[in-house]
Structure formats: structure tokens, C-alpha cells
Amino acid sequence: MSRRVVITGVGVVSSIGTGRDDFWSALIKGESGISKISSFDTSDFSNHYGGEIKNFNPEVFIERPKLAGLGRASCLAVSGAMLAVRDAKLNLEGIDKERFGVAMGTTMAESQIFQEVNENWVKKGEGAINPDLICRLPANVLSCNVAIEFGLKGPNYVISTACAAGNYAIGYAYDLVRTKKADMMLAGGADAFSRIAFTGFNRLLAVAPELCQPFDKDRKGMLVGEGAAALVIEPLEDALNRGADIYAEIIGYGLSCDAHHMTAPYCEGIKEAIEKSLQEAKLAADDVGYFSAHGTGTPSNDKEECLAIKKAFGGYAKKLPVSSIKSMLGHTMGAASAIEAVTCCLVLKNGIMPPTINFKTPDPECDIDCIPNTARYAKVDIALNNASAFGGNNACLVLKKYG
Amino acid sequence: MPEDKIVITGLGVISSNGIGKDAFFEGVFSGTSGIKPVSLFDTSLLKVKTAGEIKDFSPQQFLGPKGLRTLDRSTKLVASAAKMALDDAGLNITEENSRQAGIAIGDTLGSISSISDFDREALTEGPRYVNPALFPNTVINSPASQVSIKFNIKGFNATLSTGFSASLDAINYAVDMLKFGKAKVVLAGGVEELCIQIFLGFYKCGFLAGSSGAAGEICCPFDKRRNGVILGEGAGILVLETLGSALKRQATIYAQVRGFGNGFDAFRINRYNPQAEGLKKSMRLALEESGISAQDIDYICSGANSSPDGDAMETAGIKDVFGQSARELKISSIKSMVGECFSAGGVLQAIAALAAIEKQMVPPTVNYQEKDPACDLNYVVNQASNCKIDNVLINAFGPSGCNSSLVISKFNNN
Secondary structure: OOOOEEEEEEEEEEOOEEOHHHHHHHHHHOOOOOEEOOOOOOOOOOOOEEEOOOOOOHHHOOOHHHHOOOOHHHHHHHHHHHHHHHHOOOOHHHOOHHHEEEEEEOOOOOHHHHHHHHHHHHHHOHHHOOHHHHHOOOOOHHHHHHHHHHOOOOOEEEEOOHHHHHHHHHHHHHHHHHOOOOOEEEEEEEEOOOHHHHHHHHHOOOEOOOOOOOOEOOOOOEOEEOEEEEEEEEEHHHHHHOOOOOOEEEEEEEEEEOOOOOOOOOHHHHHHHHHHHHHHOOOOHHHOOEEEOOOOOOHHHHHHHHHHHHHHHHHHHHOOEEEOOHHHHOEOHHHHHHHHHHHHHHHHHHOEEOOEOOOOOEOHHHOOEOOEOOOEEOOOOEEEEEEEEOOOEEEEEEEEEOO | OOOOOEEEEEEEEEEOOEEOHHHHHHHHHHOOOOOEEOOOOOOOOOOOOEEEOOOOOOHHHHHOOOOOOOOOHHHHHHHHHHHHHHHHHOOOOOOOOHHHEEEEEEOOOOOHHHHHHHHHHHHHHOOOOOOHHHHHHHOOOHHHHHHHHHHOOOOEEEEEOOHHHHHHHHHHHHHHHHHOOOOOEEEEEEEEOOOHHHHHHHHHOOOEOOOOOOOOOOOOOOOOOOOOEOEEOEEEEEEEEEHHHHHHOOOOOOEEEEEEEEEEOOOOOOOOOOOOHHHHHHHHHHHHHHOOOHHHOOEEEOOOOOOHHHHHHHHHHHHHHHHHHHHOOEEEOOHHHHOEOHHHHHHHHHHHHHHHHHHOEEOOEOOOOOOEOOEOOOEOEOOOEEOOOOEEEEEEEOOOOEEEEEEEEOOOOO
8 A cells, every 4th residue: 555765866055065065075074054144134133144045056956047047945845856856866857747746845945035015115114025036926926836847747746844844845755656656756845145134043042153052052043044955756666666865765754732832842743753753753762873852052042852762762861973064054944954954864874973063062962963063974774863943833854764 | 434534613713704713604694794994004195095904803701911012913912813713612732632732823924013013123123123023923833822822732733834725735644643643632733814914015016906907806706707816814723623523522522524626836936837737736636535426526616716817717627527427516616705804714714614514505796797708607605505515625825836735524534
């Protein structure tokens, strides 16, 4: 009844590199994508750093006439999807596009268009609202633009579960393929660098001045980032038939909601999602070889996530290698768990785990093995990809090495 | 198999033509229009002045006096609808069953006013002075998340932002999660609020009736005079559960969710596909999943919203899928009364479908006068019509290319 489902292509657009190979080599070297913010003036803020993608040229991926109709988040999403399709060596001509769908996660979708609309409004009044911008603004444009680029007519979803959205989208795509509601899905997440998010996190006093230091005793907060990632998801049988390279098999995922607080992370809800994911995948805690943490670098997130890890993994928690690539990218919002899912695929495939960089001082409240500062070789069979979000949304995805 | 059948055991609805089940049912059957002059914001400088605005809404009535101050309108609407739905279903979410309860909400524009207000305050007052308590409202999932917090829903919390089809997609997501065994009960539906930002956006894009030309502001689906949409707002929540769960707690069953289909028109954003390919596909898939034939559908609760191309597209799609029986089918659009509620549109139609099944009556398309050769089917116009209704097909579609169809059937336990 249920089909086995695998990932056969990955695409990433990030502040440390665009495309699988550039992204991965930067990740393993522990390079940081954090820089001084240039997309807007930060002089009224007390912080000035973020994970903007500085050298991204959408014209490399998208034809110029089409670009005019796309906001930055759509550009990132379409480019990520294009990289994934190429990576999967898909011959789009030979594929049933009626059964090929898209599921994208996001927090705020086209936030930069919002900002432009609001700036015009504040400066020049309501009359200055530009209808061309309005048409590019609703969140559903993300999955629509990806589908239109490739002519995909299958299920089409934007799932807006904030910073866990990538995992929600990948999880649902897995369900759709597993239960034969689709034969192939492009799933992932995208968010553009957002002045609104930067303002809000600053007002919540959650932003670090310059460094994102997950699990460090002196961690000072998160850094706002941007990016996109997409994964090609298909049935194992089809992948084998077309001789595809398989990154990983998706063997389950767990969702939970804290029902506790809009912004405060909560260990019980995080633990619940991890445990559900292990149950669905029929795994024991010590089967897990790598744990990609949500690890935002805020004092409360890392503390609560570590508590959840200890509750879910028991005695194995201290042995479990855990890292947060947000130390390098900052928090890419709705793209985060999708980029982290790509990371898990590459960990399984390449047998190297990326580090948590900027780690100096251990925190007794985060006494886990966070792979500090240097990547580590290890044969990993099972990777967990954990994500949490505003609203208490938690989602944890289980990937298994194939073959 | 009781775990394979998904039933609806509760509903909550807030719309411009009725707050609560009884008022909404009465409103749609009597052909009452909720479309009136807008009072939420100033329209004096615009050519369009009406919308399906919800008047006399008091969230305190449903949610109590506390904790409402920082919630946005979408959140108050959907949380109130959720409270009604839970009460209607006689469902008590406790520590014991909260992990088996989920929520799936269709919401695409719901946070636009919150995002815009927050950002404009930061731009005018300076980023150090904007109220941080309003920041959580800027994420699109905040209405759904606040419902989880209020009612202790811990199983999962999903927001689907697929525009016009969002609440049908959310209902389908809920059905999927129930069938996959990831929850025993799910609150599913959608919400969209009326605000100056969305109103101006639609107005400036020329989507609103009366925003250009001389035809004026009329919401008259399928009528030759139609000239664009009248915006609306609303929230609807259904309590969905497996038949097993409903029987175990001896719940009253409104109807069964029979099947769903969707299809994307990879055509062009903001243009309806005149061939209706995506909508034809969604209707066919919904029938297929329901295991019934086109002839078994008694009523189509249409997504037509008085836009010239959209109504014609749905009509063409129905003719293609239903063939000979297309002309015998009863078809109507409640959007003639509540306006285009976008992400909430589908669930309001679904609730109208439940009304139709319960009362064996089709709600009318109001404001219908002039026949259009491009829309020449058997629409139920201006007055409700009694007939046998076992199976209802609900369509939701828009110019973004997302098309979804849902079949809801009279419950029959055999």
C-alpha cells in the first residue's frame, strides 16, 4: 500500500554557497555566511549583521522577462528548485507532469515586496500602492512560480508553518508520494531577507550582535538569514528504474504543537515531535547517528532543545552528534529546515557531519556533543532533522542512508 | 473500516450573513446578502465601497474577556469559529486527548494587515519603538497557532496558504492526517479578514467589481453583468474525525468527507485558464476518490465569484466533466451573498453544503438577472430550491492556478 520514498536531487541557495557542491564544501569548512546587512539601512538598530546572500544572481537561473514578475523569495525558490531538478538529472520531457507536484514552506513569503509596498505607503500615501507589487505578494506565489517554471500540474501547496515550514512541506510531500497521490514532488522552503523579521527579533531582544553561537554558554541570540532549498522526492522504485543517484530514504516524520506560547520554545513539544518521528520510522533512540538541531543560538531555544534531546534520547543523548548549521547561515526562516534536510542528505551520502561554529564555552544546560567548530567524519545511517517555530510548531524528519 | 471513513461532527462559522450555524444556514437559504458598505476602514476616496464585512462580531462572546488585546482580527475570527465548532461537536480537548488532536487552517492573506501595521509603525516611529507584542502576528501561521494555544491542540498545527483553494486544501490535509493515523480529530477550515491592505490590493489590481468601468458594484455570479469580485471575510471551522472516533463518543454526524482532488494550471499567474484544465482535473480526481460517478452529484456548491473569466471557466469545466448530466445538476454560488472570502471561501462553501444536506435544499445564487451564453447551466437563482441531496461537489479555484474540489456526502453507515 505504502511506497518507499527517496530523495534524488537537492538544490540550495544560501549565504555560504549556491548549489550542492559550493554549499557543502563551505559547510564542511565551517565557513560563515554572516556579513553586514546591505539590503536596508540598519543605522536605527543596535545590530547590523545577518545572513544575506550577497552574490546571488537570479539571471543565472531565470530568464529576464520572467524575473520581472517574481519577488526575491520566489527567485530563491525557483532557483533552488532548478538546482534540485538538475541535480536529480530529471528529463522533464519524459515525466508525467500531471503527477508531479510542489510543496514549499515559508514564514513570510515575499517579505521584501511587503516592505516596498509599506515604504511607498508611508512616504507617499495609499495612492502609491503599486498593483504589480500586490500581485506578487500573496504567499501562494512561491509554489505557483515553481510549478509554472517547470509546468508541474500535480498537487501544489504552500505550507506556512513559520520556521518549521520546510519540514512540514517535505513531510507532506513524502506522504503524498508514499500514498500514490503524487509520483514526484519538489519540496522545500524559501524566505527572503526580511527587515520586518529583523525588526521583530530585535524588539524581542533575540538578535546576536555579530556571531550566532548555538549551544555556547555565551550565546547572544539568533541572526536573521535568507535562503531556499528544494528536494526531489520520488518513489524508490521509480528512482531505481531511472538509475537515479539516491541521497536518502525518507522513513518518517513527527509533528507536534506546544500549545503553550507564541514565541517561547518548549521542551515538551520538541520532545514529542522527536519521539513521534522515531515511532513512525520504527527506530530506537540509539539508531540515530546525526541530529541536525534547530539550534537558533537564542538562550531559550538551545536550552529547551537540549532538554528535549535529553528527554527523547535518554542515556544516548550525550553520545549523539548534534550540530546547528545556523551558526554559519543564521536563521533562514521557512527555508531553514529545508536547507537542513539537504544537509542531512549530504551527511548520509558523504559520511561527514558539519560543525557548529563559533563554539567557545560549554554550557552545562547544553551538555550535548555539538560537533564544535570542526566537521567530523562518521558513517551515519540515520539522520534526524529537527525544527521548531513561532506558534509552538515542531517538526522532525527522519532520513535513512540508502544502500 | 471506521478508520478510513472521515466524518464531520461539528461546525463553527462567522460570515457577513450570519454568525453561528443557525444564522448562517438561515442566511444562505433566505438569500440574505452580507454585502454592505464597509465600516472597518475609509473607502471615501475609492470607487468601490462595499464588501462582505462581518458586523456585530464580539470575540468576547466566544473567547471570554481576557487575552484578546494583542490578537489580530483573523485570529479572533478563527478562534471564535473554533470555539463554536468544538461546542457544536461536544468535543472536549483534555490533556489525555490533546496529542491526538490537530488543526489545519487555510490562510493566505490573514497576516497582511498585521505585517503591514507592524512594518509601517517601525517605519514611522523607528524600529526601536514598535510594539514587540505584535511581532508574533506577522507569521502567517499565527491564527492557527493561537487556536492551538487557546484550545490545547498538540497533535499538529498546519497552515496552508494556497489562496482561493486554501481552506479546501486544509480540509484535505486534515483528512489525510486522520487517514494516516496522525490524529483522531482535526479542526479544519480557513480564515481571511477584511482590511484596507487587501481591499486596496484587489482594487488596484482591478479585481473588484466597480473598480473600473461603469457597471457598478454588483456581486452576481454567472450573470452577464458580472464585472469582478466583491471582497468578503469570514472564518469557518469543521470538526473532522474518523468514524471510529465519532461512533465511540456518540457524536452527531453531519456528513462524510468522501473525496478530494486538486490540479494546478501551470498557465500564467493571475489568469484563469480558459480550458479549465486544472479544475476539470480536480473535479475528476475528487469523483474518483469518492468512488461515485458524475451522475451521483446532486449539487455543485460553486466557487464562482462574479469574475467574468472565472465563472465562465467553471461552467466550461462542469460541462466537460459532467457531460449530459451537467444541465440537470443544481449549481449555485454562495459568494453572491458573502463575497469572495479567499482562503475562507472553500470552508464557507463546505458549511453551505452541510446545510444543503441537512435541509435537503440548495441555497440560491442571488442578484441573478441576465443570462450569459458563456454561463448557461441550471443555476439555482434568487430562491432556494428543495431537492434530494446526497452528494455535493465543492469547487475552489482562482487565477493563481490552484484548483481544488471536495465531495461531501450524506452520512450513511453501511
